[in-house]
Amino acid sequence: MPSITVNVDDDLKDRMDEHPEINWSEVTRQAIQDKIETLEVMDELTSESELTESDVQEIAQKINGLGRKRVDEESA
Numbered sequence: 001m002p003s004i005t006v007n008v009d010d011d012l013k014d015r016m017d018e019h020p021e022i023n024w025s026e027v028t029r030q031a032i033q034d035k036i037e038t039l040e041v042m043d044e045l046t047s048e049s050e051l052t053e054s055d056v057q058e059i060a061q062k063i064n065g066l067g068r069k070r071v072d073e074e075s076a
Contacts, residue, residue: 006028
């Protein structure tokens with residue numbers, strides 16, 4: 001099985017060390033697996049899309065703006 005190396009900052013490593021019962025390699029493997037599966041679903045959903053990267057960025061900015069507006073309204 002291939003291996004990879006993951007670099008973390010000192011603070012994160014110290015925090016990880018506080019939980020020696022956790023198999024951090026397994027946590028990392030599962031996080032990568034989950035991300036890959038999400039990306040594969042997104043690839044499948046968008047495989048026939050005619051949207052450009054610019055279109056996607058514009059939509060994402062609108063969604064983020066609406067999300068910020070909602071948070072601001074809930075905080076007021």
